[in-house]
Structure formats: C-alpha cells, structure tokens
Amino acid sequence: MENKIIIDSAVSLEHIGSIFQILSKVPQFVEKNAKVSAIEVLPGGLTNYNFKVTVDDVTYAVRVAGPGTHEYLDRPAEKHNAQIMSDIGINAPIIYYDEFYGHQVCKYIDDCITLHIPDFKNNAEYLKKAAKVFRKYHTCGKQFKAEFNIFRECDAYLKILKEKNSPMYEGSDLMLAKVNEIKAAFEKNPQELAPCHNDPLCENWLDDNKDLYLVDWEYSGMNQPMFDVAALVIEADLTAEQEKFFLKEYYGSDISEKQYGLLIINRFLCDALWTYWAILQIATGKSHDEYWPYGQNRHNRAMALVENGSLDKAIAELNK
Incomplete structure (x- = not known):
C-alpha cells in the first residue's frame, strides 16, 4: 500500500x-x-x-x-x-x-494548546498555575547535571563575540559593569540554587486542560529560582502589579522588598544574557535583520532598569 x-x-x-x-x-x-x-x-x-x-x-x-x-x-x-x-x-x-x-x-501532548503572551497577561489563572509549576520543580530536591551560572554564561558568550569581533550595542560597557556589580553582590550574599529551566518563554508552556507542561530544557541547570520567575515576567510582558501578584502566588505569602529586588536583579540579568545571545546568533550565521532588533529590545529593557534607578535600589537591598 x-x-x-x-x-x-x-x-x-x-x-x-x-x-x-x-x-x-x-x-x-x-x-x-x-x-x-x-x-x-x-x-x-x-x-x-x-x-x-x-x-x-x-x-x-x-x-x-x-x-x-x-x-x-x-x-x-x-x-x-x-x-x-x-x-x-x-x-x-x-x-x-x-x-x-x-x-x-x-x-506530543495530545489536545494541548501552546500558550502565548496574552494567555499569561490576560488570565491570572495561568499565572497561578505557572507559579505552582515553578514551585513544584524548584523545590523537588532533584539535582540537575549542570549549573546555569549566569555570569559564566555571559563570559562565555562575550568571549566568542570578542573572538569573532562582533559589534555590540551602544551602552554595552555600562551593561557589563552592572553585570559585574551584581556578581560581586551575589558573592557577598550567596543565593540557594535549585533546578531551573532558565528559558520559560510563553511558547514553552503547554496546556491540555488537565496539566500545565513546560518543555524545551536545553538551557536548564542549577540556578537561583528567581531567574525563572523573572524570565516569564519579561516574556509575558507583565505589568508591575501583575509581577507582584505572580511573586505572591509563587511564595504563597506577601513579598518583602528584598524578594521583589531579587526579581528586578534577575530581570536585568535575563535581558543582559539574551542580549549577548542575540548577537551570538548573528555571529554564528543567523539573520541580522531578525536577531539584531531582538537583542536591541532586550538591551534597552535591561538598561531602563539602570536609568530609572530600580536596579541600584534592588542591589542596595540585597547588600543590606
């Protein structure tokens, strides 16, 4: 036949x-x-x-x-x-x-839908469910094989970009200085590591009306859990009110200034990392027209936290 x-x-x-x-x-x-x-x-x-x-x-x-x-x-x-x-x-x-x-x-997860930005931005139930999924695997007690160290990742990307003589965005020196300032703050105030996805963009979430799945674990590794939370906050384009709601659902209680500051710090680190990643995609042969604007948007959003003072406030809170 x-x-x-x-x-x-x-x-x-x-x-x-x-x-x-x-x-x-x-x-x-x-x-x-x-x-x-x-x-x-x-x-x-x-x-x-x-x-x-x-x-x-x-x-x-x-x-x-x-x-x-x-x-x-x-x-x-x-x-x-x-x-x-x-x-x-x-x-x-x-x-x-x-x-x-x-x-x-x-x-393939049968009868599932792939989630998108509006699903999280316009439906608080998805934020509640995602918070529970994050808590489930962040607290599962399992050990991932590798550590996703944001600072080593940035250094590795920057090393390749330097070797390839890749152009950088205006203000990249200040971005790197802030990355290093945060690194020093975390060395003084070590954060507990847990299994993390590290790239939980909206389209990596699947809903089959019974469970919420998170797929594509290629960037996974032991990391501080707030990096995952910050990544979804960014990807879903949540408002300040929504991100605080999400944090409250994640912790199961009211949040402190230090907890909110950790979210701000990880929002900055997340955008900084993907800024470097975007330039790396171009350096390895992918479309400049697609990845340069993507990286520019990431860069601008990260630097906005510097310009409005919220990143410095968060770092000061961490160092208290």
Whole structure:
C-alpha cells in the first residue's frame, strides 16, 4: 500500500531530510518499520526548529537542533535534566535524544494548546498555575547535571563575540559593569540554587486542560529560582502589579522588598544574557535583520532598569 505523507508547506526540504534522519535513529521506529504520515510546523522556538510529526498514527514533537548550538549548549546535561522533569510530570515524555547535536523526539501532548503572551497577561489563572509549576520543580530536591551560572554564561558568550569581533550595542560597557556589580553582590550574599529551566518563554508552556507542561530544557541547570520567575515576567510582558501578584502566588505569602529586588536583579540579568545571545546568533550565521532588533529590545529593557534607578535600589537591598 502506498504511504502518503501530508507535509505542511512551511517545512523546508532541508528540515524534511533532518526529520527523517532523526526518526531513523529511534530504535522503536526502526524495529517496527514505522511510517510517517504527517509533518507540520510547531510554533515558538528561536534556537531550534520544532515539528509535530505523526508516526504510525501517534503524534510526536520533533526538535531539529539549530546549527552550531552544540558549540555553546551542554546537550548531555539537557538530556539528564529533561528526563528528571519528565519523571515528575513537568516535561513531555522523552522518546529519543541526540546527546551531541541536541535533536529530540518527545511524545506530543495530545489536545494541548501552546500558550502565548496574552494567555499569561490576560488570565491570572495561568499565572497561578505557572507559579505552582515553578514551585513544584524548584523545590523537588532533584539535582540537575549542570549549573546555569549566569555570569559564566555571559563570559562565555562575550568571549566568542570578542573572538569573532562582533559589534555590540551602544551602552554595552555600562551593561557589563552592572553585570559585574551584581556578581560581586551575589558573592557577598550567596543565593540557594535549585533546578531551573532558565528559558520559560510563553511558547514553552503547554496546556491540555488537565496539566500545565513546560518543555524545551536545553538551557536548564542549577540556578537561583528567581531567574525563572523573572524570565516569564519579561516574556509575558507583565505589568508591575501583575509581577507582584505572580511573586505572591509563587511564595504563597506577601513579598518583602528584598524578594521583589531579587526579581528586578534577575530581570536585568535575563535581558543582559539574551542580549549577548542575540548577537551570538548573528555571529554564528543567523539573520541580522531578525536577531539584531531582538537583542536591541532586550538591551534597552535591561538598561531602563539602570536609568530609572530600580536596579541600584534592588542591589542596595540585597547588600543590606
């Protein structure tokens, strides 16, 4: 019988080839001589390319890792960390993982929707649910394989950018000075580390009307939990009132000035990191027109916290 495949017109020939190559490495597919019947693009993802693929009438999420990502991402650590999160019901079940390149096949969460900015910004219930998910894995007691040290990450990105003689945004010297000032403050006031996702953008959240899942754990590692909270606050474009509501839901109580200050500090660090990341994408061959404005927006938002004094206030609160 002829095997017909329905392929989304947005899927390139290159990615079709990559998808079939990845599926050919999955033992259970090879053993059954499994057949692909449909491929479609999944939303979200700046680093990688994601697809919904139907194999023998079962749907899977296939991630084709972005070119060059194995140069700066710890793929073996991601495999370890993501499996822990699958085991406790936070991540989708993992079927296959390529430890070198980072290609991945997961069970697709049936009847789910991918969340977007308006879902969090306009629906307080999603903020409550996300706060509970964060608390669940931040306090799970598990140990991730790697540490996501924001300062080492920034140094690593900047080292590559210097080697490639990449242009930087105006004001980048002041940004780096503030990063180093925060580093010194954390050395004086060490923060407890916990398993963290480190990139919980809105499109990494899936809702199947029963559970809220958080997927794509490639930047995961032990980190201070407030980095995750700050990342979602930024990605969901929450107002000051909403971020305080979110923090209260996360802690389960009223928040202190120091707790709110930690959010401000981590908002700055998060935007600083992704500023450097955006320039790195350009340096490794991705579109300047796409990534330069993205990084500029990150840079401007981080520096606004410097200009309005809220970052200095937060650092002073940490140092009390």
